[in-house]
Amino acid sequence: MQTSLTVKPIEDLPLVQAGDDLALLIGEAIVRNCYELQDGDVLVVAQKIVSKSENCIIKLNEIKPSADAIRLAEEVDKDPRLVELILRESSEVVRKAPGVIIVRHRLGIVSANAGIDQSNVDHAGGECALLLPKDPDLSAARLRKSLEKTTGKRLGVIVSDSMNRPWRLGTLGFAIGSAGITVLDDRRGQKDIFGRELQVTMSNRADTIAAAAMLVMGETTERVPAAIVQGLAPENSAQTARDCIRPLSEDLFL
Amino acid sequence: MQTSLTVKPIEDLPLVQAGDDLALLIGEAIVRNCYELQDGDVLVVAQKIVSKSENCIIKLNEIKPSADAIRLAEEVDKDPRLVELILRESSEVVRKAPGVIIVRHRLGIVSANAGIDQSNVDHAGGECALLLPKDPDLSAARLRKSLEKTTGKRLGVIVSDSMNRPWRLGTLGFAIGSAGITVLDDRRGQKDIFGRELQVTMSNRADTIAAAAMLVMGETTERVPAAIVQGLAPENSAQTARDCIRPLSEDLFL
Numbered sequence: 357m358q359t360s361l362t363v364k365p366i367e368d369l370p371l372v373q374a375g376d377d378l379a380l381l382i383g384e385a386i387v388r389n390c391y392e393l394q395d396g397d398v399l400v401v402a403q404k405i406v407s408k409s410e411n412c413i414i415k416l417n418e419i420k421p422s423a424d425a426i427r428l429a430e431e432v433d434k435d436p437r438l439v440e441l442i443l444r445e446s447s448e449v450v451r452k453a454p455g456v457i458i459v460r461h462r463l464g465i466v467s468a469n470a471g472i473d474q475s476n477v478d479h480a481g482g483e484c485a486l487l488l489p490k491d492p493d494l495s496a497a498r499l500r501k502s503l504e505k506t507t508g509k510r511l512g513v514i515v516s517d518s519m520n521r522p523w524r525l526g527t528l529g530f531a532i533g534s535a536g537i538t539v540l541d542d543r544r545g546q547k548d549i550f551g552r553e554l555q556v557t558m559s560n561r562a563d564t565i566a567a568a569a570m571l572v573m574g575e576t577t578e579r580v581p582a583a584i585v586q587g588l589a590p591e592n593s594a595q596t597a598r599d600c601i602r603p604l605s606e607d608l609f610l
Numbered sequence: 611m612q613t614s615l616t617v618k619p620i621e622d623l624p625l626v627q628a629g630d631d632l633a634l635l636i637g638e639a640i641v642r643n644c645y646e647l648q649d650g651d652v653l654v655v656a657q658k659i660v661s662k663s664e665n666c667i668i669k670l671n672e673i674k675p676s677a678d679a680i681r682l683a684e685e686v687d688k689d690p691r692l693v694e695l696i697l698r699e700s701s702e703v704v705r706k707a708p709g710v711i712i713v714r715h716r717l718g719i720v721s722a723n724a725g726i727d728q729s730n731v732d733h734a735g736g737e738c739a740l741l742l743p744k745d746p747d748l749s750a751a752r753l754r755k756s757l758e759k760t761t762g763k764r765l766g767v768i769v770s771d772s773m774n775r776p777w778r779l780g781t782l783g784f785a786i787g788s789a790g791i792t793v794l795d796d797r798r799g800q801k802d803i804f805g806r807e808l809q810v811t812m813s814n815r816a817d818t819i820a821a822a823a824m825l826v827m828g829e830t831t832e833r834v835p836a837a838i839v840q841g842l843a844p845e846n847s848a849q850t851a852r853d854c855i856r857p858l859s860e861d862l863f864l
Binding site for chain 2: 362475522528540541579599
């Protein structure tokens with residue numbers, strides 16, 4: 357029997373600052389929210405607060421754009437300092453258009469602006485930009501280890517961000533980092549309900565859980581940068597979000 | 611305050627046949643599952659059972675492939691009759707490679723094989739293929755009308771399918787049809803938590819709900835082709851899944 361799942365917002369998290377112990381803050385908020393964690397629960401944490409706690413914030417007035425960045429900035433009508441950061445963070449510009457730079461991030465993720473974001477960031481000390489965490493899988497693994505220790509439960513952790521897609525409007529949550537969960541659920545070779553072999557059925561479980569969490573997290577002013585997904589079976593997969601990236605050799609849209 | 615959401619599998623649905631009254635079958639299964647629907651609940655139904663009930667099943671031995679289909683079939687190593695169906699269902703071939711045909715479906719959806727599927731279909735009377743419903747938004751609207759009548763609740767309905775993405779492995783659920791829900795949650799122009807204007811924040815709510823439902827539906831042999839998402843605020847949007855399709859003029863990957 358398939359069990360029901362519950363997606364619970366973690367509310368009343370304080371605004372996260374550089375150097376904060378995120379596992380501690382989240383652990384305390386879980387207690388304040390009166391949530392009782394179970395084996396198999398997956399914590400989904402917004403990239404934004406992971407990046408903030410890891411001090412991935414850059415002051416734009418400290419950035420000196422290269423000639424390449426200045427040229428590209430003019431072409432797409434963006435701040436050259438921001439374009440410089442986008443180029444530094446990525447291995448390749450995939451597409452460009454007025455207002456749009458789509459790159460392959462050094463982590464392998466293809467997205468707009470290398471995931472660099474300026475919203476919900478405090479610009480009081482000068483205009484800033486927030487980069488993705490250096491190693492989001494490692495961030496997830498650390499959070500997992502710490503929260504498993506304090507709760508005594510077997511947990512999964514996902515660091516989520518929102519992503520645009522080429523042919524669909526509106527962003528969707530996805531996993532940039534993960535620990536302890538099967539990110540790709542591979543059913544190829546199994547049989548369907550009529551006994552015929554399944555051809556190409558592999559679902560992205562990490563992105564699906566990240567997307568589901570987004571329903572209670574919101575993306576803007578909701579101040580709910582974390583959620584718990586309850587009802588999943590406990591597991592202990594060594595897969596990480598990096599395994600979700602389609603190899604370059606299979607890329608039909610280079 | 612943000613409320614928790616629950617995603618509940620609708621179990622014990624009979625195998626759906628052409629001509630079945632899907633709203634009736636789902637309504638009965640909801641009762642058998644002892645679920646009490648609330649205003650705002652969203653029913654997510656797999657495309658597969660919508661297509662089956664609407665008799666979108668084609669016997670391959672009745673298909674005579676065109677010269678174009680035969681040529682393309684040879685190039686990508688697929689059954690020419692299947693390729694003929696893919697071409698008939700689509701307006702454009704977006705990419706092709708051995709084993710892969712990515713097209714723009716006549717509904718505007720870009721996906722592999724025009725969403726045509728051969729798994730979990732009964733091939734006893736000869737090899738078959740299942741097409742997408744003629745008008746999935748209309749299918750969703752009809753299901754909604756019928757289920758709102760029998761339950762007396764204000765519901766949303768999504769017809770879901772699973773989709774591949776260019777740079778990520780593993781499929782994700784998405785909405786090919788919908789009724790009664792805001793499919794795009796547009797926050798552009800609103801302010802972030804520090805009072806700065808949000809630039810590009812529009813999330814795809816329909817795809818997100820469809821993805822969340824997939825966590826309990828599974829994609830293969832689970833026999834759970836429908837789910838209920840509970841805890842969302844009631845609404846009455848005139849948007850449909852068709853509104854999720856990025857206009858051709860914005861397509862950077864043509």
